[in-house]
Each structure stands twice: as C-alpha cells, then as structure tokens.
Amino acid sequence: MSERTVFFLSDQTGVTAETLGHSLLTQFDGHHFRHVTLPFIDTDDKAREAVQKINEAATEADARPIVFSTLVQDEFRSVVREADGLHLDIFDVFLEPLEEELQQKSTHTAGRAHGMSDIESYMKRIEATNFALANDDGGVTRDYEKADVILIGVSRSGKTPTCLYLALQYGVYAANFPLTDEEFDSGALPKILSKRQSQLFGLTIAPTRLQQIRRERRALGKYSSAQQVRYELREAEKIFKKYGIP
Amino acid sequence: MSERTVFFLSDQTGVTAETLGHSLLTQFDGHHFRHVTLPFIDTDDKAREAVQKINEAATEADARPIVFSTLVQDEFRSVVREADGLHLDIFDVFLEPLEEELQQKSTHTAGRAHGMSDIESYMKRIEATNFALANDDGGVTRDYEKADVILIGVSRSGKTPTCLYLALQYGVYAANFPLTDEEFDSGALPKILSKRQSQLFGLTIAPTRLQQIRRERRALGKYSSAQQVRYELREAEKIFKKYGIP
Numbered sequence: 001m002s003e004r005t006v007f008f009l010s011d012q013t014g015v016t017a018e019t020l021g022h023s024l025l026t027q028f029d030g031h032h033f034r035h036v037t038l039p040f041i042d043t044d045d046k047a048r049e050a051v052q053k054i055n056e057a058a059t060e061a062d063a064r065p066i067v068f069s070t071l072v073q074d075e076f077r078s079v080v081r082e083a084d085g086l087h088l089d090i091f092d093v094f095l096e097p098l099e100e101e102l103q104q105k106s107t108h109t110a111g112r113a114h115g116m117s118d119i120e121s122y123m124k125r126i127e128a129t130n131f132a133l134a135n136d137d138g139g140v141t142r143d144y145e146k147a148d149v150i151l152i153g154v155s156r157s158g159k160t161p162t163c164l165y166l167a168l169q170y171g172v173y174a175a176n177f178p179l180t181d182e183e184f185d186s187g188a189l190p191k192i193l194s195k196r197q198s199q200l201f202g203l204t205i206a207p208t209r210l211q212q213i214r215r216e217r218r219a220l221g222k223y224s225s226a227q228q229v230r231y232e233l234r235e236a237e238k239i240f241k242k243y244g245i246p
Numbered sequence: 247m248s249e250r251t252v253f254f255l256s257d258q259t260g261v262t263a264e265t266l267g268h269s270l271l272t273q274f275d276g277h278h279f280r281h282v283t284l285p286f287i288d289t290d291d292k293a294r295e296a297v298q299k300i301n302e303a304a305t306e307a308d309a310r311p312i313v314f315s316t317l318v319q320d321e322f323r324s325v326v327r328e329a330d331g332l333h334l335d336i337f338d339v340f341l342e343p344l345e346e347e348l349q350q351k352s353t354h355t356a357g358r359a360h361g362m363s364d365i366e367s368y369m370k371r372i373e374a375t376n377f378a379l380a381n382d383d384g385g386v387t388r389d390y391e392k393a394d395v396i397l398i399g400v401s402r403s404g405k406t407p408t409c410l411y412l413a414l415q416y417g418v419y420a421a422n423f424p425l426t427d428e429e430f431d432s433g434a435l436p437k438i439l440s441k442r443q444s445q446l447f448g449l450t451i452a453p454t455r456l457q458q459i460r461r462e463r464r465a466l467g468k469y470s471s472a473q474q475v476r477y478e479l480r481e482a483e484k485i486f487k488k489y490g491i492p
Contacts, residue, residue: 004348015415016269023262023316024340027352066347070269086347093339094270101312101332102250106273123462129407133379161375164410169261216369 054083128167135175153203381421399449
C-alpha cells in the first residue's frame with residue numbers, strides 16, 4: 001500500500017473538510033495518509049497556490065493526492081479542480097439537488113457555516129463554556145439549577161471533556177460531579193444531586209479502557225488497578241440503577 | 247418559504263452529518279429548518295424507526311424532509327432510503343470514487359470516525375484539555391515551557407474558548423494570558439511572555455463585536471464603552487506589532 005497525500009481545502013478553517021475526509025478515509029485500512037490542510041482559500045492567488053501544492057505532491061509520489069474540499073464559491077472550486085488529484089467536494093455534489101429541492105439558487109457565500117451572524121447562539125456557547133468551567137468536578141454546586149445536565153461518573157470517565165464539548169458545540173449548560181468513596185460506601189447520592197434527578201446523566205466506560213487511562217495518570221497503585229476500577233464502575237452502575245439515571 | 251424538517255442520521259453521534267448539513271443549508275436563505283438528529287442507527291429496528299419518523303414529518307408538512315446521513319453500512323442505508331425525503335449521504339456519493347482511486351473495497355465498518363483505537367491521540371487531547379484549564383487567563387504561568395502556543399489578547403477576545411477548542415479538537419497545548427492596563431500603560435509584555443516570543447499568538451476582534459460581547463457581561467460602564475474597547479484593541483495591536491507577534 002502506498003503513501004498518499006490528502007488535502008483538505010476550505011474557504012474557512014477546514015474543519016468541515018477534515019471531518020468529511022476523516023469519516024471516509026477511516027473506511028480504508030492499510031494506507032498511510034499524509035494530511036495537509038489548506039484553510040482560508042478566499043482569493044484567486046490562494047486557489048492557485050493550492051493547485052501548485054497539490055501538483056507538487058502529485059509529482060513527488062507514485063499516486064495522485066486525494067482532495068477533500070468545501071469551497072463554496074464556484075470560481076475558486078473551478079481553479080482548484082485543475083490540480084492533479086481525486087476531487088471530492090460537498091458543494092459540487094450536494095448543492096444542485098438541494099437547489100432543485102428548495103427551488104432556489106444557493107447564495108454561494110463563503111464563511112457562513114461558522115458564521116458569527118447569530119450572536120445569540122454564539123453568546124450562549126461562550127456562556128455555557130464559562131458555566132462548564134465554573135461547575136467542573138463538583139467544586140461549585142450552588143448553580144446546579146441553571147444546568148441543563150449534570151454528568152456524574154467515576155474519576156477519568158470523561159466528564160470534563162464531555163461537558164466542555166457540549167458547551168462549545170451545542171451551548172448546553174453542563175456541570176459534572178465525581179462519584180467517589182463517599183458515594184460508593186453509602187450507595188447513595190448527596191442531597192445536592194438526589195434532588196436534581198431529572199438533570200442527572202451517568203457516564204460509564206469499559207473497565208480495561210478506564211484502567212488504561214488511569215495508568216497514564218498514575219502508573220501504579222490502587223487507583224489504576226483492575227480490581228479498583230471494576231469496583232468503582234460496578235458501584236457507580238448500582239447508583240445509576242437505584243436512582244433511574246440514564 | 248416553507249418550513250422544512252431536516253434529519254441528521256448516523257450510526258454514531260451525528261456530528262459529521264450535522265456539520266455537513268449545516269455547511270450546505272447556510273447557503274439557502276429565508277427557510278425555516280427544523281433540525282432532528284437521529285444518532286446511533288446501528289440496528290435494523292432503529293433504521294426502520296428512522297424511516298417512520300421521516301415519513302411522519304413528510305405527511306405533516308407540505309414539503310418532504312431533507313435527510314443528511316452518514317451511514318456506513320449498506321444495509322441500513324438502503325432501509326433508510328425508503329423514507330420519503332431528499333437523501334444526501336456522503337458514503338453514497340464518495341465511497342465509490344475513493345474505492346476506485348485506492349483500488350480497494352472499503353471496510354464498511356461503523357464507528358471508526360470517532361474511534362478510540364488511537365489511545366495516544368485520545369490521551370493527548372485529554373491532557374491538552376487539562377493543560378488549557380490549568381493555564382487559563384494568566385493565573386498559572388510556570389508551565390509555559392510545555393505550551394505549544396500562548397494566546398494573548400484583551401478581555402473577551404475569545405482566548406479561553408479557542409484554547410479549549412485547540413485542545414479538544416487537535417490536542418494542542420494552549421495557554422492564554424490577558425492583556426490589561428498593566429501592559430497597555432507600559433506598552434510592554436511581562437517578562438514571562440517576552441522571553442517566549444515564538445510561542446505567542448495575538449487574538450484580535452472587531453471593536454463593534456467586542457463591545458457587543460462585553461455588553462452581555464456588563465451592560466454599562468467603561469468596560470463595554472466604545473471608547474475603551476477601541477483603546478484596548480489599539481494598544482494590543484501596538485504590542486503585537488512591537489514584538490512581531492502573529
């Protein structure tokens with residue numbers, strides 16, 4: 001299997017092109033893909049620069065590059081298309097059927113996908129991020145009434161990253177609270193949580209995976225032992241069941 | 247313009263389908279799109295349930311739904327396709343040209359795009375998130391040597407969300423430090439920053455936008471006045487220029 005260069009082209013940051021390409025390329029085993037993102041292609045010069053880079057990669061390798069792009073404007077898309085590669089662009093493929101379906105020409109305007117036009121939704125995501133930061137790890141609990149969700153789970157089950165992701169991506173107000181010996185010994189949730197049952201969601205994780213993650217933090221000792229990890233997850237599951245926490 | 251229901255179908259979380267659909271739909275003005283995400287379609291039953299929901303939406307409205315999907319497995323994709331809607335699936339469209347290009351059949355395996363197979367990259371993103379949290383807002387500066395980037399900018403220029411995004415999405419170690427009166431008065435960076443010039447990146451923002459954002463936090467007073475906002479941004483730009491900070 002050969003090495004291939006994969007380009008991600010965008011008139012914005014390239015996140016959508018990367019997401020698209022990543023979903024597709026994981027369906028092909030055994031290749032080594034070299035990733036190159038070329039963002040902010042919003043002038044003719046930049047489009048021509050991209051063509052040059054793709055052609056250089058094509059000349060250097062045995063196989064032509066794969067080019068994932070999300071270029072809204074026809075003019076830049078047609079420049080880029082001159083490059084020697086396999087071109088896959090969502091606007092090429094999906095705009096036409098959508099225009100037909102909606103009986104309307106698309107605006108072909110760049111920079112809308114992550115646009116700042118909707119200040120309200122932007123503010124909500126920023127405020128949600130602040131909320132997640134302030135209400136992390138059970139430190140502060142007095143603002144729980146404002147939480148859309150409160151995630152509970154054992155140490156390193158992924159509470160903080162999940163809360164931050166929900167906030168940044170969706171503007172969800174997400175707090176989190178760690179389950180520790182206190183809860184496992186009593187088999188009960190603290191009152192601050194038990195009275196908020198409708199907001200609670202439990203996170204669980206495969207024992208082997210949790211052990212792997214904990215070992216990265218502390219290689220030895222009880223914290224990352226198979227026995228401890230299984231015990232904590234089992235007790236956490238019991239609590240989820242007892243309170244009917246999804 | 248009519249209201250349309252837009253479905254996002256996935257055998258995973260639906261994030262890729264949402265990203266795809268969002269990029270495309272922002273190209274059409276004046277419509278009201280009702281969004282419905284149906285994630286984790288990984289059994290025949292769930293595929294049929296999705297068909298039912300799409301058909302219900304089609305019956306209720308004047309116009310048929312638009313269905314963005316990222317269903318890897320042919321069997322579920324063909325079930326879903328029976329539903330009454332405009333179907334747009336990246337695997338339908340892009341897998342075949344990729345198979346031809348790579349001269350290889352795709353594995354058609356669900357759940358790879360956000361797979362946990364690469365523990366190293368997962369750990370890096372988690373550790374980078376912890377780093378961003380610990381090194382936020384100039385509070386702690388002793389770990390700056392570990393930072394891939396240190397973002398500097400005025401209050402509310404977007405430092406924290408950007409750091410968290412870089413960490414969660416790319417595993418980049420990103421710290422941030424706020425520029426305040428201390429820096430504006432002296433026109434200089436503190437030593438902890440000036441000795442780390444190669445790691446520094448400056449964030450800027452349009453004055454009207456910053457004012458809008460600050461007003462959400464504190465409606466009145468100097469903090470969100472046009473004059474103050476313009477002053478701070480101007481002084482910050484001067485500092486960026488002086489130190490050659492991109």
